[in-house]
Amino acid sequence: MVELSTTKDGVANQAEASDRVLQILSEAGRLFATKGYDGTSMRDIAVACGISKSLLYHHFSNKDEIYARVAVGSTLELYLFVRDRIPDGPPSQKIRAFMVATAEYFRRYRWAWIASTTAFWNDPDRHRQKERMTRRDRFEHFLRGLIQEAIDAGEIRKLDVAMTGRLILSSLNWMHRWYNPNKSATPEQIADIFFDMVFNGLRTDGPARPPTIEPPKSPRRKPR
Template sequence: MVELSTTKDGIPNQAEASDRVLQILSEAGRLFATKGYDGTSMRDIAVACGISKSLLYHHFSNKDEIYARVAVGSTLELYLFVRDRVPDGPPSQKIRAFMVATAEYFRRYRWAWIASTTAFWNDPDRHRQKERLTRRDRFENFLRGLIQEAIDAGEIRKVDVPMTGRLILSSLNWMHRWYNPNKSATPEQIADIFFDMVFNGLRSGDAAAPPPAEPPKSSRRKARQTSRS
C-alpha cells in the first residue's frame, strides 16, 4: 500500500514507507472511515495494528499527523496511481483507462478513499483543505485533457468538457456509498460499464432522439421580455 506514504511536501517517500508505517496508515484509514476522526484514538490504532502505543508514537507524533497522511496523502497518490496507468493510444481508451484505474485504486485502498472523502469538506484545517482542493483540481484537469483529446480526434462529439468530467467523476466518486464488495462485479468492471454508458450512450440505434427540454417558465418569460425590448 505504498501509495499512502508521502513526505511533508506531498512527494512519495519510498525509503520511509516501511511495512509498519503502511500497516498503521491502512488500519488508521479503516478506523477513520468507520468511527470518524473524533471516535478514533491512538490506542485504537495501536490495538488494530497489534503494536504498543510507544511504537506507534515512534512513527507518528500524534493522531492528526496520521490523519493528514491518510486524508491528504491519498489525494496525491490517486492522481499518481491513475496517471501511471493511462497508456498511450486512442484518447477514448485513455478515458476508459482513467476510469478503470480510479476504480482499481478505490478497490485497493477503499478505507483510505472513504476517510479522505469524509474529510474533504469536514476537515477544519484550512491549509489541508486548500491542499486537497489543489490536488483535486489537478486530477480533474487531467481527465478534462483526455476528454478534449477525444473531441479533437473526432472520437466524441463536441461536449462541455468540464461538465463531462464532472459526470464521469461523480459516477466514480460516490461508489463508496453503495458498492458492496460481496457482490460479483468488481469496481473495475463497474467502471468499464460506466465508460460504455458514457461513451456509447443509452439510446438504442433505432430509437429517435427525444426533443430538447423546454426551459423553465421563468426563463421563457425573460426571453420574451428581452425580445420586446
C-alpha cells in the same frame, strides 16, 4: 501499490514509500470512518495493522499526522495510482483506464477513501482543506486533459470538457455511498459499465431520436 509521501511542493518522496505505511493509512481510514477521530487511538491503529505501537510511531509521530495523511495524502496517492496505470494508446482507452484505475483504488483502499471523503468537507483545518482542493483540482485537470485528447483525435464529439469531467468523476466519487462489496460486480467492472454508458450512450442503434419537448401552450381566454 506503493504509498508515496510528499514534500511541501507535492513531489513524491520515494525514500519513505512503503506498503506498511499504506496499510497503516488504510486501517486508520477504516477506524476514522467507523469510530471517528476522537474514538480512534494509536493503539487501535496498531492492533488493526497487527504491529507494535513502537513500529507505528516509527512511521508516524502522532494520530493527527496519520489523520492528515488520510485526509490530504489520499488525494495525491489516488492521482499517482491512476496516472501510473494510464497506458499508451487511443485517448478514449486512456479515459477508460482512468475510470477503472480510480475504481481499483477505491476497492483496495475503500475505508481510506471514505474517511478522506468525510474529512474533505468537515476538517476544520483550513490549510489542509486548501491543500486537498489543490490536489483534487490536479486530479480533475488530468482527466480533462484526457477528454480534450479524445476530442482532438476525433474519437468523441466536441463537448464541454469541464462538464464531461464532472460527469465522469461524479459517477465514481459517489460509489462509496451505495457500493456493496458483497455483490458480484467489482468497482472496476462497474467503472467499465459506466465508461460504456458514457461513450456509447443509452439508446439503441438506429434512427430513433430523443423526444421533442414542446413548450406548454398558454390557456385560451374565454371571450367575454
